Amino acid sequence: MTWTPQQPIVSLKDVHKSFGAVEVLRGISLDVMKGEVVCIIGPSGSGKSTLIRCINALNDIQSGSITVEGLEVNDPKLDKLALRKKVGMVFQQYNLFPHKTALQNVMMAPLKVLNQGRAEVEKRARALIAKVRLNGKEDAYPGELSGGQQQRVAIARSLAMNPDVMLFDEVTAALDPETVKEVLTTIKDLAADGMTCILVTHEMGFAREIADCIYFTDRGVIVESGPPATFFDNAQDPRTQQFLAQIL
């Protein structure tokens, strides 16, 4: 199946995922169009992170289907590299490579995985570091950077692979309140550039501001979804209402 931009860039259909006897995802379906920003919210343990990790094939699924630009993620014959070129991922714990400088972290995957030329990769990496507003920190090691700075390097590192979709897994959850903003600004810039973004987040204000669509998950199912205005102000499902009442 060839993918055209009119079709969803990421599409999940009735996805089921269990860890042993625990069923974490119980029939998740969602579509994300190119350029859309989607936020997934919900109580902890509701399967948000698992959901986003499945899109990147970091977790496999038991049944259902996940496609990214027409690539069947759950296909055992899947060319993982082809998928990873399309999908970038940023983690809660940044996971930068501590033995490499910020610049080297950004350059590593294009150099080693894509075998691109060093000069060209370095130029792009410097531009990406400037884009996440970290000029002057190119030669700093992750240990010398603040959490927010590390997270922005991690975003630049993912962008270096030129992905079409970016996944953000609670990327501000481990940050100080002051540094949360700088990372959110970076994501906002990205979204403004037309990057397709799927975020798992607890930042409701941010989700409301940036998202085209909000999905609320609880106990492995999508309870409710909709554009932020409708979702936050006019939630229908009692579980959503309860959740929003608790956090807002």
Added chain:
Amino acid sequence: MYSPHLKPKVRGHMPVMLPMRLRADGLPLADRLFNLWTLTALVLALAAVLIGPAFAQLATPDERTILTILLEWTPTLAKGFGFNVLISVLSMLIGTVMGVFLGVLQVSQIRLIRQSAWLVTQFFRNSPWLVLLFYCILLIPFQFEIFGVKIPFPGWIKAVIGLSLPVMAYTSEFMRGAILSIPTGQWESAESLGFSRRMTLTNIILPQTVKRVLPSWMNLYAVLTMATPLVSIIGVDDVMALTRAALSAEGRADLLIPMYLYILSWFFLYCYPISSLTRVLERKYSVKL
């Protein structure tokens, strides 16, 4: 341990916020006395007591002093000691290369490989070094013939191989532990960037294990060096064998203790800096990885 003399530098300072640190002056007297400097002094004092009488005798005028004899034998013994160092360096090199490889196999995703590597590691880690040496001497032929060319295989090379086996096993265990101690997030982020497992291992995981393994690895080297006199038992002319030869050539009973002490001090001088450096590195790397 809380040190009362430390003045709070920050408002709101509380002792509980201080880093945990064992300070010598906070310890009971017995523990304070038991440190490296007092131990060194003790060893030197013991040496003086043992050597002292030997010098005091100085026997009949025509007999050379023990110091003269030691100095006369020094070049020969030094050659033997150089051999010990050579054997230790080569065993360490070979053992480390094999050990890193074996350690990586120990975390293989294929169960059979993982378990075989584990078995090999455990076997050599739990075998007496001397027995391994004997095995190598007996099992490896004294020469190989390849295309009619005879390549001799002297005993000291067999000794190198014999000693590299435990080094391999220990390094393998160090590597396994170090690899498993790297946060899984490193694997995941590498995977999401498109790295294959092998590339992740060589580019991301193994470089990070160096710091973690280095202190124990250097410690192993010191232990290995101290074990090299074992090779004298299987007929390699190391410092130990030469010392024995020197002693029987001189035939003086009063020479025995000073000469062995002399050799002992060589090993001490060679290994002590290594273990000191190991401690420094341990302290340095344990703070933050």
